[in-house]
Amino acid sequence: xxxxxxxxxxxxxxxxxxxxxxxxxxxxxxxxxxxxxxxxxxxxxxxxxxxxxxxxxxxxxxxxxxxxxxxxxxxxxxxxxxxxxxxxxxxxxxxxxxxxxxxxxxxxxxxxxxxxxxxxxxxxxxxxxxxxxxxxxxxxxxxxxxxxxxxxxxxxxxxxxxxxxxxxxxxxxxxxxxxxxxxxxxxxxxxxxxxxxxxxxxxxxxxxxxxxxxxxxxxxxxxxxxxxxxxxxxxxxxxxxxxxxxxxxxxxxxxxxxxxxxxxxxxxxxxxxxxxxxxxxxxxxxxxxxxxxxxxxxxxxxxxxxxxxxxxxxxxxxxxxxxxxxxxxxxxxxxxxxxxxxxxxxxxxxxxxxxxxxxxxxxxxxxxxxxxxxxxxxxxxxxxxxxxxxxxxxxxxxxxxxxxxx
Numbered sequence: 001x002x003x004x005x006x007x008x009x010x011x012x013x014x015x016x017x018x019x020x021x022x023x024x025x026x027x028x029x030x031x032x033x034x035x036x037x038x039x040x041x042x043x044x045x046x047x048x049x050x051x052x053x054x055x056x057x058x059x060x061x062x063x064x065x066x067x068x069x070x071x072x073x074x075x076x077x078x079x080x081x082x083x084x085x086x087x088x089x090x091x092x093x094x095x096x097x098x099x100x101x102x103x104x105x106x107x108x109x110x111x112x113x114x115x116x117x118x119x120x121x122x123x124x125x126x127x128x129x130x131x132x133x134x135x136x137x138x139x140x141x142x143x144x145x146x147x148x149x150x151x152x153x154x155x156x157x158x159x160x161x162x163x164x165x166x167x168x169x170x171x172x173x174x175x176x177x178x179x180x181x182x183x184x185x186x187x188x189x190x191x192x193x194x195x196x197x198x199x200x201x202x203x204x205x206x207x208x209x210x211x212x213x214x215x216x217x218x219x220x221x222x223x224x225x226x227x228x229x230x231x232x233x234x235x236x237x238x239x240x241x242x243x244x245x246x247x248x249x250x251x252x253x254x255x256x257x258x259x260x261x262x263x264x265x266x267x268x269x270x271x272x273x274x275x276x277x278x279x280x281x282x283x284x285x286x287x288x289x290x291x292x293x294x295x296x297x298x299x300x301x302x303x304x305x306x307x308x309x310x311x312x313x314x315x316x317x318x319x320x321x322x323x324x325x326x327x328x329x330x331x332x333x334x335x336x337x338x339x340x341x342x343x344x345x346x347x348x349x350x351x352x353x354x355x356x357x358x359x360x361x362x363x364x365x366x367x368x369x370x371x372x373x374x375x376x377x378x379x380x381x382x383x384x385x386x387x388x389x390x391x392x393x394x395x396x397x398x399x400x401x402x403x404x405x406x
Contacts (some may be wrong), residue, residue: 009272012195012250013257019248020259021269032250032377037369040333040362042383043216048390049311055390056290057081057308061164061173061187063292066321067304068204070095070172074120075137077112080210080307080315081176084108085163086126097165097174098139102128103158109135117210117317121272126160127344135160143180169195171288171303186397188393189253191286198275199285200294203301203321206335207342208214210317215355217291217308218383222317223351224293224304225378233354237346242283245375253397254289254385256378289385299323300335302342312359318343 009017023030042048050086050327057088064078066179070089077100079084088111100108112118124133125142134143164175168184169192175182186190223229224401227247229368232241246261259282272278275296284296300322314396320339322331361367371381388394 031374074118086328098160170201217314219355
């Protein structure tokens with residue numbers, strides 16, 4: 001897939017491998033301590049959705065892009081959090097984020113939207129298409145047309161409004177609300193070591209989709225937090241490659257790293273020395289709370305953001321990341337076929353279609369609660385963390401006012 005990592009397997013990831021081996025040898029699946037229920041209103045109540053917006057999505061760092069999507073001297077619009085944001089990378093190499101709004105009359109500096117997902121634009125400055133005010137990529141006001149007409153207005157007060165932004169493990173994190181800086185590495189609670197060992201920063205983008213479906217965002221999150229459904233829902237697509245519900249999980253703050261056992265692990269198991277070997281045994285899957293998943297397929301990675309434009313809608317942003325040495329034109333047919341299988345078949349026709357069907361059922365009032373067994377314990381944990389974030393009992397680590405506790 002890429003050049004093998006020479007770094008030793010992080011101890012926490014090695015422990016996951018050991019636990020997976022133990023489950024394989026004993027035939028005992030790791031489970032939660034108890035079954036539980038979730039109120040159906042968690043997926044349908046507009047008031048609860050509004051609490052999520054104000055207490056979760058407005059306050060927590062969220063993955064805006066893979067690092068490779070914003071090269072030096074480029075800008076990338078990002079509006080999936082419901083406000084116009086632009087991510088930049090100036091000559092100093094640092095990723096920054098600003099409101100995508102000119103300080104003159106509020107015009108968007110970089111266009112977003114359209115039929116295709118937005119890509120980074122190479123530029124030396126952000127220039128407003130309305131009156132040509134220009135800004136450096138670090139947010140400083142560079143030029144005002146007819147500046148002499150703005151009597152008494154200090155240009156030093158007209159820099160772009162900056163948003164908290166930081167980068168770690170090959171990912172750019174942004175908060176949609178202005179405030180103090182945060183450390184993305186601290187926010188990840190050690191998972192950046194896993195991402196570095198897996199060589200996420202070296203990957204590059206092949207394809208990206210950005211679509212809205214009629215399902216609450218948490219229904220798609222739920223699907224990626226348990227392997228209980230793979231045997232049935234994915235019977236004819238990916239289940240032939242996976243063992244039945246053998247998954248081991250570790251917690252890193254509110255985040256999670258999992259290994260979902262592949263059938264190959266039951267044929268021959270050897271301690272993995274690199275990413276390729278690990279991905280032959282299992283599919284590593286990280287939940288970066290609240291709404292981002294990384295899924296490590298045998299030769300590529302799915303980076304998925306699950307955003308929430310409305311109580312009954314999910315904005316699904318799936319970025320396919322591939323190793324750079326396999327990004328040439330001769331590899332294009334392979335990646336096109338692979339992307340069609342995972343996105344159009346497994347995700348759209350199975351996972352997302354199921355979420356949409358569940359949303360219809362819940363909205364009908366057919367059930368007041370969802371039942372979850374001990375193989376679905378991580379779903380319960382995720383929802384408890386969402387509740388805690390809304391209640392102010394759970395806040396992100398890595399900031400100046402760090403009060404996260406578990």
